Amino acid sequence: MSAALLIIDMQVGLFHGPEQPHHGEQILANIQHLIAKARQQQVPIFAVRHTGPQGSPIAAGSPFWQLLPELELNAETATLFNKSRPNAFHDTGLAQQLQSRKIENLYLVGMKTQFCIDSTCRAAADLGLKPVLIADAHTCMDTPALSAQAIIDHHNATLGGAFARVINSADVSF
Known part of the structure; x- marks a missing residue:
């Protein structure tokens, strides 16, 4: 069975904005660990950026729109793409x-969690994929x-009930 890691909206403006994400540094460390594990096991990595309209703080190309530099993701190491809706499958390919x-x-x-993670997880299940929600790597x-x-x-309880398998980052084996 093949696997992929999907990193959703880990962007400068969302992560370092006026409101701090819950346990942000630990979540970031868990995601960095998963990226390293995916690279080691040659698992494809996809990273999506939420893109706002021109003039918004997260308009394409703006400083806040960029992925977190700490993730060390670029077009050579991951498939990068943009979305304009919570569901990462909507009009993205x-x-x-x-x-x-x-x-x-x-x-x-x-x-x-309650927007793009939820929407994408449910959509993945509807598309026949087997979503795996990493309980300690979303915020x-x-x-x-x-x-x-x-x-x-x-969301861990609800999505884990009907839409996804829910596990912790330490238990991931792609």
């Missing part, structure tokens, strides 16, 4: 790329209604 490489298991990490910020930890816990 991602499904076709995964299908052409015969990838079944899609390991999901990144930001933000978000506190909201007025819920703490980030409550959002993360809820």
